Amino acid sequence: MRAILLNFLSLSAVFLLTHQQQQQPIKTVVVLVMENRSFDHLLGWMKKSVNPLINGVTGEECNSVSTEAGGNETICFSDDAGYVDPDPGHSFEDVAKQVFGSGFIPSMSGFVEQASSMSQNLSETVMKGFRPENVPIYTSLVQEFAVFDRWFSSIPGPTQPNRLFVYSATSHGSTSHVIKQLALGYPQNTIFDSLDENFLDFGVYFKNFPTTLFFRNMRKLKYAFKFHQYDLKFKKDARGGKLPSLTVIEPSYFDLIGFPADDDHPSHDVANGQKLVKEVYETLRASPQWNETLLIITYDEHGGFYDHVQTPFVNVPNPDGNIGPSPYFFKFDRLGVRVPTIMISTWIKKGTVVSKPNGPYPDSEFEHSSIPATIKKLLGLSSNFLTRRDAWAGTFDHIVTELNSPRTDCPEVLPDVVPLRRTETNEHKGLSEFQSELVQLAAVLNGDHFLSSIPGDTGKKMTVKQAHEYVKGAVSRFLEASKEAIKLGADKSTIVNMRSSLTTRSSVHG
Numbered sequence: 327m328r329a330i331l332l333n334f335l336s337l338s339a340v341f342l343l344t345h346q347q348q349q350q351p352i353k354t355v356v357v358l359v360m361e362n363r364s365f366d367h368l369l370g371w372m373k374k375s376v377n378p379l380i381n382g383v384t385g386e387e388c389n390s391v392s393t394e395a396g397g398n399e400t401i402c403f404s405d406d407a408g409y410v411d412p413d414p415g416h417s418f419e420d421v422a423k424q425v426f427g428s429g430f431i432p433s434m435s436g437f438v439e440q441a442s443s444m445s446q447n448l449s450e451t452v453m454k455g456f457r458p459e460n461v462p463i464y465t466s467l468v469q470e471f472a473v474f475d476r477w478f479s480s481i482p483g484p485t486q487p488n489r490l491f492v493y494s495a496t497s498h499g500s501t502s503h504v505i506k507q508l509a510l511g512y513p514q515n516t517i518f519d520s521l522d523e524n525f526l527d528f529g530v531y532f533k534n535f536p537t538t539l540f541f542r543n544m545r546k547l548k549y550a551f552k553f554h555q556y557d558l559k560f561k562k563d564a565r566g567g568k569l570p571s572l573t574v575i576e577p578s579y580f581d582l583i584g585f586p587a588d589d590d591h592p593s594h595d596v597a598n599g600q601k602l603v604k605e606v607y608e609t610l611r612a613s614p615q616w617n618e619t620l621l622i623i624t625y626d627e628h629g630g631f632y633d634h635v636q637t638p639f640v641n642v643p644n645p646d647g648n649i650g651p652s653p654y655f656f657k658f659d660r661l662g663v664r665v666p667t668i669m670i671s672t673w674i675k676k677g678t679v680v681s682k683p684n685g686p687y688p689d690s691e692f693e694h695s696s697i698p699a700t701i702k703k704l705l706g707l708s709s710n711f712l713t714r715r716d717a718w719a720g721t722f723d724h725i726v727t728e729l730n731s732p733r734t735d736c737p738e739v740l741p742d743v744v745p746l747r748r749t750e751t752n753e754h755k756g757l758s759e760f761q762s763e764l765v766q767l768a769a770v771l772n773g774d775h776f777l778s779s780i781p782g783d784t785g786k787k788m789t790v791k792q793a794h795e796y797v798k799g800a801v802s803r804f805l806e807a808s809k810e811a812i813k814l815g816a817d818k819s820t821i822v823n824m825r826s827s828l829t830t831r832s833s834v835h836g
């Protein structure tokens with residue numbers, strides 16, 4: 327009797343397993359978040375020559391030079407985007423101007439005016455999109471796999487808050503880069519914690535600095551072994567079939583001679599971002615894990631570039647009750663500008679275009695919180711939703727369940743990429759705002775922020791090259807010290823507090 331019962335139990339377990347496998351083949355999700363480009367800027371022209379189903383541009387999209395009454399001069403969207411320097415505006419205030427113009431609903435009419443308030447030529451720059459042949463990697467990925475043409479950044483503001491949403495479905499009330507909070511570390515739970523609770527592995531493969539360390543939990547000792555140098559480990563782990571269930575790739579945020587930045591942020595050359603995407607794709611394509619992998623490529627925010635799709639502002643839930651700072655007291659109740667999102671898997675039908683999600687709520691949209699929401703479903707995590715936002719965001723697990731067997735026609739190699747920028751990079755120039763934030767975080771990891779000689783504005787005087795060396799050194803010291811502390815038996819939920827290398831030196835010599 328007992329034997330029969332056991333038999334029955336194991337049979338039903340087998341049945342459940344195969345049933346689940348048939349429903350959902352993905353075991354590894356790879357996420358690559360690039361920087362600061364809108365959908366229309368990168369992919370808008372693909373409607374015309376790549377796939378007419380895409381909600382892209384026709385060239386009839388125009389913005390007035392002045393959105394106040396009486397202005398009749400306009401600039402329309404063109405297809406001659408190239409190398410961009412300087413960087414268009416994308417702070418919370420800038421984006422509000424771009425989205426609303428001088429009205430009260432998102433009319434996407436103020437991009438030109440906002441840009442011209444920064445500099446004359448910038449207003450033409452923000453109204454330019456790439457011809458598909460200038461972003462050849464995306465052109466082939468859009469032809470072969472899935473493009474999302476209604477995916478928004480989570481807040482109408484800058485990089486860090488949007489990056490926080492990708493892994494935690496909230497920015498914990500930040501609408502900008504809040505230095506103190508970045509230093510303390512953001513306290514909210516992340517999708518990484520959910521994986522950990524469910525005994526699943528994750529890894530962050532970074533080029534010069536893992537921005538996921540902005541989350542306080544990610545600094546805990548128990549995660550010290552989850553951070554890997556991209557150059558040393560990514561291809562190796564992919565070849566060996568050892569990529570973790572959630573694999574995060576962090577591009578290079580510093581532009582150096584011989585090692586160009588590949589995050590696509592202006593003034594960095596988009597061609598280098600294309601090369602990174604090509605390398606990641608070809609590596610996964612050749613991996614024994616290929617048949618169970620989903621690669622997600624998205625952009626943190628639109629970077630000040632024009633997009634014609636109105637940003638959603640109805641029934642968008644505040645994630646966690648936090649409200650933005652004065653003077654706007656943003657309620658986190660509308661989304662940011664549409665950004666490019668492309669998904670790749672051998673289980674995706676060729677030429678898929680995904681628009682609005684089917685639920686879970688009538689007004690649900692795809693936005694960055696869709697990533698943790700879908701990972702929860704794909705990997706079967708029993709953890710709760712992270713916030714009200716990922717509970718609301720559309721999920722995209724259906725794109726990998728439409729075929730009965732994996733495709734065998736996916737290209738092994740993508741086209742070659744030609745550089746757009748003709749000048750050599752200047753690694754001696756000052757830092758962008760984002761780069762100085764990385765230096766500030768590095769100073770915290772390193773213990774240098776306690777030094778009064780290095781106040782909040784560490785990095786103001788650094789060049790790109792110096793900053794790169796500083797952050798690389800800081801993160802490797804921090805991870806080494808954390809691993810050392812584990813060996814010494816420290817509690818794995820604690821965080822190493824480093825003494826400044828400068829004070830250490832002075833105490834040794836003094």
Ligand SMILES: *[C@@H]1O[C@H](CO)[C@@H](O)[C@H](O)[C@H]1NC(C)=O
Binds near residue numbers: 399
């Ligand atoms: C704009 O308006 C001014 C005065 O109303 C007029 O003279 C001018 O021709 C108009 N320009 C265009 C491009 O329509």
Ligand SMILES: *[C@@H]1O[C@H](CO)[C@@H](O)[C@H](O)[C@H]1NC(C)=O
Binds near residue numbers: 447
């Ligand atoms: C702006 O554009 C004009 C004409 O294309 C060019 O002559 C000028 O150098 C540009 N200015 C800047 C600051 O790039």
Ligand SMILES: *[C@@H]1O[C@H](CO)[C@@H](O)[C@H](O)[C@H]1NC(C)=O
Binds near residue numbers: 629758759
């Ligand atoms: C992206 O834009 C934000 C402002 O919205 C800026 O602070 C940040 O520096 C940009 N990202 C990078 C990598 O430079």
Ligand SMILES: *[C@@H]1O[C@H](CO)[C@@H](O)[C@H](O)[C@H]1NC(C)=O
Binds near residue numbers: 614617733734
């Ligand atoms: C993926 O599946 C296809 C079709 O079943 C098979 O031909 C191919 O060898 C598999 N690739 C890997 C890396 O397992």
